[in-house]
Amino acid sequence: MAQRYSSFQQGTRMxxxxxxxxxxxxxxxxxxxFLLHFVHHADEVSFLMSSGRMETMSYYSLMVLFLLTATFxxxxxxxxxxxxxxxxxxxxxxxxxxxxxxxxxLIVQGIRTANAWAGIPLY
Amino acid sequence: xxxxxxxxxIEDFSxxxxxxxxxxxxxxxxxxxxxxxxxxxxxxxxxxxxxPASGAETAVLQxxxxxxxQTIVSLEGLLLVRILExxxxxxxxxxxxxxTRLLLVDLGIGLDSQxxxxxxxxxxxxxxxxxxxxxxxxxAF
Numbered sequence: 220m221a222q223r224y225s226s227f228q229q230g231t232r233m234x235x236x237x238x239x240x241x242x243x244x245x246x247x248x249x250x251x252x253f254l255l256h257f258v259h260h261a262d263e264v265s266f267l268m269s270s271g272r273m274e275t276m277s278y279y280s281l282m283v284l285f286l287l288t289a290t291f292x293x294x295x296x297x298x299x300x301x302x303x304x305x306x307x308x309x310x311x312x313x314x315x316x317x318x319x320x321x322x323x324x325l326i327v328q329g330i331r332t333a334n335a336w337a338g339i340p341l342y
Numbered sequence: 343x344x345x346x347x348x349x350x351x352i353e354d355f356s357x358x359x360x361x362x363x364x365x366x367x368x369x370x371x372x373x374x375x376x377x378x379x380x381x382x383x384x385x386x387x388x389x390x391x392x393x394p395a396s397g398a399e400t401a402v403l404q405x406x407x408x409x410x411x412q413t414i415v416s417l418e419g420l421l422l423v424r425i426l427e428x429x430x431x432x433x434x435x436x437x438x439x440x441x442t443r444l445l446l447v448d449l450g451i452g453l454d455s456q457x458x459x460x461x462x463x464x465x466x467x468x469x470x471x472x473x474x475x476x477x478x479x480x481x482a483f
Contacts, residue, residue, distance in 0.1 A: 238448065241441050248434060256474075261427065262418040262481045265411045266395050266403050286386075293379030300372055321383075329386045335396035342393055 233295060240292040247285045266336075273336035286329040294322045363457040367440060374437040381430060388413065424482045431478065432471040439463040 255261065259268070272278050298318055306314060331342040361369070395403070395410035402408050406415070417423050440463045446452050452459055 238445060241445060245438055245442060248438065252431065252434065256427075256431075257477055260477070260480060262415065264414045264418070265406050266392060266398075266408050269392065269410075270396075289382055293375070293382055296375045297379055300375070325383060325386055328390055332386065332389050332392050335393045338396075342396070 233299070237292060237295055237299075240288040243288050244285075244292055247281065247288075251285065270336045270338070273333055274338060279333060279337050282333055283330060286326060286333075290322050290325050290329075294318045363460050367443075367456075367460045367463075370436060371440050371444070374433045374440075377430075377433045378437060388417070419482070421482050424479050428471060428475055428478050431474055432467060435470050436463060436467040439466055 255264075273282065298315060301314060302311065334340075334342040389410075391410040391413045395408035398408040403411075406412070440460065443452070443456070443459045443463055446459075447456060
């Protein structure tokens with residue numbers, strides 16, 4: 220494997236953020252899968268159980284941070300993949316802002332959902 | 343700084359025999375990344391049923407008759423969904439293991455054994471996925 224394959228320009232701020240979020244997501248995604256598939260089982264899910272977890276401030280904060288980092292990591296990954304495939308000019312700008320808008324919608328909807336479980340009247 | 347390489351078109355499938363391990367790692371990482379971000383949007387959309395459910399009476403929530411619980415229970419009752427969840431696990435585990443490998447490479451660790459660590463990622467993904475099947479399928483029948 221003589222060549223280095225990556226969609227990212229190394230050394231940029233986005234490159235660094237992609238790696239910092241990757242490190243965080245490695246731990247939290249493993250925790251998420253383990254908790255919701257192995258400790259609890261997916262077919263046992265209920266609103267009250269989800270609510271019980273989300274009412275704990277530490278869990279709520281972790282999940283909101285999980286949402287923020289996963290959205291950034293995923294959307295930034297998609298953007299860099301498209302740029303790497305040759306996206307440029309006006310199309311690049313349009314795609315960038317479409318992805319930013321999609322990210323905002325995803326984050327707002329995710330936080331509204333978390334608030335609904337946590338009993339925070341902001342949803 | 344990184345250097346650009348002309349990889350040609352991925353869509354030109356006839357080239358696949360020419361790909362070395364690094365190219366496969368790059369393709370798999372990209373493919374699993376697309377699947378995961380697609381899933382994240384779907385996941386939040388499904389979980390959003392918790393918003394209308396939060397207005398339900400306590401008795402309805404306790405009985406599990408709210409729209410959120412019913413949506414999840416209905417989905418989890420489908421064998422196809424369970425199989426897709428195993429697929430999702432495989433995709434996530436590979437992305438995580440290969441991503442760890444990429445982080446280490448960026449730190450200059452294991453530069454001479456990148457082929458081996460890629461194959462190890464694939465084998466470990468297969469092992470973890472197969473070992474998780476009983477847990478993911480439990481209660482589906």
